[in-house]
Amino acid sequence: xxxxxxxFPWIIVVPFFAFFAYRWMRYGGxxxxxxxxxxxxxxxxxxxxxxxxxxxxxxxxxxxxxxxGKAVGIETVYKNPLSYAMRPMSLSRxxxxxxxxxxxxxxxxxxxxxx
Numbered sequence: 347x348x349x350x351x352x353x354f355p356w357i358i359v360v361p362f363f364a365f366f367a368y369r370w371m372r373y374g375g376x377x378x379x380x381x382x383x384x385x386x387x388x389x390x391x392x393x394x395x396x397x398x399x400x401x402x403x404x405x406x407x408x409x410x411x412x413x414x415g416k417a418v419g420i421e422t423v424y425k426n427p428l429s430y431a432m433r434p435m436s437l438s439r440x441x442x443x444x445x446x447x448x449x450x451x452x453x454x455x456x457x458x459x460x461x
Contacts, residue, residue, distance in 0.1 A: 380434045383409040383416040401425045409436065418442040 369379035378385045386408040394402040407419035416436040424431040437445065 377421070377432070377434070380432065381407070381409055381416065381419045381421075381436055383411040383413060383419070383436065385419065386410040399426050414438055 366379065369382075370376055373379045373382070373384050375385070389406040389408060391403060391405045394404055396402070401424070403423045403425075405421040405423070407421060409416045409419045415438045417439040418437045418441075420435040420437065422433045422435075424433075
């Protein structure tokens with residue numbers, strides 16, 4: 347029974363790290379591994395609000411691969427002096443075009459509202 351107590355953490359830890367190492371090598375980096383697709387290029391970056399030493403950046407990436415559901419990547423990065431958080435979101439081509447339409451409509455509608 348003592349040898350099982352020693353092996354149990356390794357049965358959980360080793361496959362966990364092996365899975366992420368495999369994805370890291372397959373997609374060519376930790377960020378690409380989080381998207382689940384290779385990053386072909388970065389289209390643009392917008393610096394959003396900076397409040398109380400928290401910086402927020404939104405990046406748009408072109409993703410490559412076989413999966414049509416992962417054509418465009420949106421990356422949101424939150425940074426402050428003590429932490430870093432990256433949230434990836436993968437969109438299909440149709441979803442990205444639909445999001446672009448919604449953003450254009452919201453931006454044009456916001457001009458009609460008196461301030």
